[in-house]
Amino acid sequence: MECMSEDPQLFTSKNFPSLEEDILYNLLKRDDLQIEEIVAWDFLINWGIEQISGLGSDRTDWSEDDYEALKGTISQFIPLIRFMDISPADFYDKVRPYKPAIPLHIYEEFKEFYYKKTLSKTEILPPRIGKLKIESNLINSKLANIIASWIDKKDLNNISSSDKYNFDLLYRGSEDGINSKSFRVKCNYRGSCLVLVKKKKSTEIYGGYNPIGFTNSNRKYPASDSFIFSFENGEDIQNMKISRVNSKCINYAICEQHNNGFNFGNTFYFTGGHVFFGNSDIYDNIGNVSELNMNPIPEEIEVFKVTCVKKK
Structure with missing residues (x-):
């Protein structure tokens, strides 16, 4: 798992959509996952689509039931995404289109964050630490x-x-x-x-x-x-x-x-x-x-x- 978190190319691998749920969950949960947060979001969406039989990537063909199916597939992973680390532009272009697949209270709280810079009331995970390391006995x-x-x-x-x-x-x-x-x-x-x-x-x-x-x-x-x-x-x-x-x-x-x-x-x-x-x-x-x-x-x-x- 540690090796996977240090290799961002895994998220563009052809085999990644077949990743098992528990592995994906533990990977997205890691603070040391070394990818941009919007990349993690893009992958989660693509992974979710691949898990639903017959669901294509063209959203113009999706029905309300299709969004509900995606929501049910990715709901457990949504709290693992650090939305506060996603830029307002990427939120608008890449997160907003999937609003029906995101729990409403989470979507509204993070939308408020982008508009007002107010902290989310939902418990959020800390920013991923990336490659930053410090040889300290006092802080992590x-x-x-x-x-x-x-x-x-x-x-x-x-x-x-x-x-x-x-x-x-x-x-x-x-x-x-x-x-x-x-x-x-x-x-x-x-x-x-x-x-x-x-x-x-x-x-x-x-x-x-x-x-x-x-x-x-x-x-x-x-x-x-x-x-x-x-x-x-x-x-x-x-x-x-x-x-x-x-x-x-x-x-x-x-x-x-x-x-x-x-x-x-x-x-x-x-x-x-x-x-x-x-x-x-x-x-x-x-x-x-x-x-x-x-x-x-x-x-x-x-x-x-x-x-x-x-x-x-």
């Missing part, structure tokens, strides 16, 4: 994929799979020492970086994206793409929070100081063996990400060099 590939979407400035309602970024481990506090000096030795002048922090006696993960990297200077840097975030734990995709730079405070987004490890606008910073959350207006709604004026002792800190390997 799903959360790394969410962070990659945030780097692309996609909001919580528009997360999609991405393999355009590499996350290369630079620093791990439990191995390199949880102190500012070790942090600087490993992370200075390495380009864009992702910081992850887990505090002691908690499952919560905090982090920040520094698009300009860390230097050995004492000054403030503008960084309009910087953001701070939190997860309930290393696998949580329901309670994630993000705080982006206030548009009026971009010039103060990154504060470089010798005695600090990282410092996101004096809002989220590491110094003296503690992580601090300050009451600053440089990042919007920081109170949503963390309790203010908190200074937890970190159990672990990880830093990754972020490299774009594909054009946006």
Whole structure:
């Protein structure tokens, strides 16, 4: 099954329409299925048509009973399709024509998503993680994929799979020492970086994206793409929070100081063996990400060099 999920050409194979139901179900359920979501949808429709004797691909010849037959054939697979990862144009051209074969409440909810960008009330699966991998002890590939979407400035309602970024481990506090000096030795002048922090006696993960990297200077840097975030734990995709730079405070987004490890606008910073959350207006709604004026002792800190390997 894992080999099948890594070979998108299987979805265009002549033998694929004969795939057994349980195999197809488990394949579409996989988060690491490495195909575009619209390709998965196209295949599901074609597979469903092939299962119905005498049903051709020309919809102009279909009756209401034909649509009902298709609906009955593919209904169990519909919740496995990540409709939110399908573009509005593809939804209109390739999903909308099969509206009679889709449960009405699911169709209407996702239509509302495309019009209003409101999240579906139906339980939805997370974006597929594609080929994105991260060598982290704190978060899994799903959360790394969410962070990659945030780097692309996609909001919580528009997360999609991405393999355009590499996350290369630079620093791990439990191995390199949880102190500012070790942090600087490993992370200075390495380009864009992702910081992850887990505090002691908690499952919560905090982090920040520094698009300009860390230097050995004492000054403030503008960084309009910087953001701070939190997860309930290393696998949580329901309670994630993000705080982006206030548009009026971009010039103060990154504060470089010798005695600090990282410092996101004096809002989220590491110094003296503690992580601090300050009451600053440089990042919007920081109170949503963390309790203010908190200074937890970190159990672990990880830093990754972020490299774009594909054009946006």
